[in-house]
Amino acid sequence: MVQFGLSKIESVIENIRDSVVHIKQFEGRLIMFSKIVQQLQLPYRKLVLDCKTRWNSTYEMLSVALKFKDVFPRYKDRDITYDCCPSNEDWEKAEKMCEILEVFNSTTNIISGSEYPTSNLFLNEVFRVKEVCKMRAIEFSFPRMYHSLEAQTHILDVKNCLYELYNEYLVEYQSIGSENSAETTSIGCTSSASGSSSGWSQFQAFVKTVETITPQKSDLDIYLEEGCFICDGDSRKFDALEWWKANTLKYRVLSKMARDVLAIPITTVASESTFSAGGRVIDSYRASLSVDTVQGLICGGDWLRCLHCVKKKNKKEKKAEEIALPINH
Template sequence: MATVKEKTIQPAPSSLKASVWEHFGFYCLEGKPDLDKENAICKVCRTKVKHYGNTTNMRAHMSHHHPEMKIKDGEKLETVTLPANQQTLFQCTKLPPNTARAKKITRSIAYFISKDLRPYSTIENEGFQHMLHTIEPRYTVPSCRLFAENAIPQLYQSTKERVSVTLKKATRVALTCDAWTSRAVESYVTFTAHYITDDWQLETRAHMNELFQDVSKEWHLPTSDLVIVTDNAANMTAAVQLGSFTHVKCFAHTINLAAQRALKLPRFGEFHRSHIASRVLQQKQKLLDLPPHKLKTDVSTRWNSAFNMMDRFLEQQPAICAALLSSEVRKGGTDICTLKEVDVTNAEEMAMALKPLKEATVIMSEDSTPTLSVIAPLHAQLLHDTETGFSGEMPIVREIKQTVHEDLSKRYCTVREKSMLHTASTLDPRFKALPFLSQDEQQDIYSKVIAEAAALKAETQKEHAKEPGAPDEGQDDQHSPVPKRRTTALLNLLGKTFTDSGAAPKSASTRAEEEMTLSEDPLIWWRNHETVFPLLAKLAKNYLCIPGTSLASESVFSTAGDIVTAQRSMLSSEHVDQLLFLQKNLEVEA
C-alpha cells in the first residue's frame, strides 16, 4: 500500500520568542514558500491548533495532551516523567453528568443492563468500573438506584412509545399469552403481540400484565378485533371468555395432549436413578460404538419430550438391551429399570405411529412465520393418519392411533373455530385450494372470504386513505428465503394431500409446481402479489398475523427466569416487567 508523504513542519519565525514555540511550527502554503500562520502545528502529535497571534491555544493543547512537557517562559523546555500512579490533568477532570457524552454513556449502560439481563449491581463490580475508567476516565458511574429508578424507566418509556406507534399502524394485532410463577412465588402473565408490517414482516413484541382487558387498554387495541392464543388450560380459557375475545387454542399444546394421552407407557429413562445401571449402559455404549447419550424422559409440559424420549430410546436400543441382560444389572433388582421386553419390541412401531404428531409439532414450534393457516390442514391430515382399521397393524399401534384420533376429533369443532381456521387457510397460497374439505365446504368458505373482503373494503373507504407501499420489483420469488425444516415437515405431512387430490393423475411438472407452492412463505408471496390482489391482501394481514401456537409467550419464561434469579428474587414486578420488555423490544442504538 502506498504511503502518503507527510508535510514538513517549518520552525516558527525567530520573532516568536515564547518557549512554547519550541514544540510548534507551521506548514507552508500550497505551492508557495510562505508559511500558513492560521494554524500552528504541534511537533509532538502533528495536530493543527488555531493561531490568533498569541500562545493561549498552544499552551492549552500542551497542558491537556502533553502534560509531561514542562513549559515556562524564559526557561528552556525540559521533559519530566510523571509517576506511574499520577493522573494527568485531563484524567482528573470529571465529566459533568448533564453533558451529552455523560448522558450517552449512562444510557448505554442502561441498554447493557436491559439487553444482556445484567443485575443493577453489575455497575458496582470492580471489573466493570475498571473497564469504564479505562474507556472514559472522566466519567463517574452513577448509583444502582439511579439506574433502577431513572435510567431504566426512561429507556422503558421511550421504547414503549416506539412500540405503541408501530402497534397503532398495524392492520390487526394478535396476542399469545401464558402464566408462570417466579422463584419468589409471584404469578405473572406474559403477552406477546404479533402483527404484520407494511412490508409483510411478522413482528413480535413481549409484555407482562395481569388481565387481558388491561393489555388492550394500555396499548389501545380494539377488543372487538383482538385475537388471543393460549394453551388449553381451563383458567386461560375462562379468562378469554370473560373478555369476550376471539380465542384460538394452541395447536402444539393440543397435539401434546393427544400424544400424552396415547403414551401411557413406562418411561424409558430410569437408568439414571441407578448408578450401577447407568455405568453398565455407558460400558455397552462404548462397546457397541454408540453415542454416549443419556436416556431421556417425557415431561408433560414439554411438547416434543415424548417423541424425543422414544428417538433416544431407539438410538440406544442395542446398548439398553445389552445392559438389561447384564448380570450386574439383574443383581441390582428390577426396581432400577421398569423397561419391559414388549416395550423394546414395539418401540419402533410406536415411534412410527407417533411420527406425524412429531412432525406437526416441529412445524408449529417454528415461530418465525404465522401458523394459524396451518392448523386446519394439519388437523385434517392427522385425523386421516390416525384412522384405524388397517390390516397388519399391531394392537398397540391401533390403540395409539385410536386414542389420538378420539382426542383430536374433539378439538376445533365449533362453527366459529372452523370458519376462522378455514378462512386463514384460504388466504395462505399453500392451502388456498382447501383439498381437505368437500366441494360444498370449499364454496362456502370462498363465499365467506369474498363477503368479508368486500366488507373490509367498505370499511376502509370510510377511513383516511393510506398510500400502499410499492412492492420491491427487483425481488424475485425464487430468491425468497424458505425455512427448510418447516418445508420438509410440511411436505412430509401434506405432500400426499396436495399431489394426490383429484381424480385425474397429475404430471411431474404439476406436482413440482404444487410442492413449490407448498414450500413458499405466505408473507413473501403476499408481499410480491399485494398489488395484484389488494382486497385479499388486506384480509390476509388480518388472519396471517395470528400464530397457531402460544410458543412465543412460553419462550419468554426462560428470559424471565434469567431475570428473577436467586440473587434477584426480590425484584419488584414493575422492574421485572421493565427488564423483560426492554430485553425483547430494545433495538440497537446508533
C-alpha cells in the first residue's frame, strides 16, 4: 500500500533524492547550502538521504527536505550545475504524502517494536488509518469502496460472518455450562442425601431455573446496539483487552470471542522486513525445510531466548544516511 502511494510521486522523490545527492557530493556545495540555511535562520542542521528499498527512510528524507524547501530554490540561483530543484507543486505533493506516511510510520513502529504483536496492540493505532466504530466502520467505508448494491452485499457478508463466529462460541459456552450444571446437581444431591442441605442450595437451584430462560437478545446484539465507547483523555492509552476483561460479566460469550480474536498476530512479516521492500528474509535453504521443522526451530529459538533473557537480534539492513550541515553554532 505504502509503496503504491510512493510510486504516484516517484518523480518528486527522485528530484528530492537527486538534490540531496548533488549537495552532499562536494563540501563546497554543503557549505553554500549551509550559508543559505543560516541566512534564513532555520534551526535544522541535517539532510537525509534515503535507502530506496525502505519506505520509512524515504518518508524521513521527504519530511526533513520539506524543512529546507525555501533553501533549495535559493541554492539553485547560486549553483548553475544544479538542475533537479523540486518545484512548488513537487513540495505540495511531498507535504501531502508525508501527512499520510506519518500515520503508517507511527503505526508500524509500534507494531515492529513488539516481540509478539497482536490485534489488541493495533487497535490503539488503527483508528488513524481507518475510522473504527463497530459495524459503523463497515457501513461507512463500504459504500465508498463499492457500488450501492455491491456494498450492501459485502456489509451483509461481514455481519453474517460475525454472527456465525459468535454462534460457534455460544454453542461451546452452552455445552460447558451444561457440564458444570450437571456437576453442581450431582454435588447437591450428595449433600441432600447426607442431610447437610440448606436453604442456600435451594435458592441456588431457583436462580439457575430463572436464569436458564433464553434471553431475547444475544451478547452480540446488545453490544452492536449500544453506543460506541468514547475513551476519556488520551485515546492512545485505551487497552482493548482490559476493557473486555472489565465487561466479561456483561458479555459472557462475546468477551471470550474478543479475547481469542485480539490474540491473533497482526503480522506474519518479520520485524526487519516491516519497512523494507528488499529481498525475502527466508533464504532458499530455510524455504526448503518442512513446515514442522521451521515451526520447531522458531519456537525453540524463542523459548531459549526467553529462558536466557536474550533479545532477538534484527537482521541489519541499510538505513537512511544523515548528512550534517557544516554550520557553526
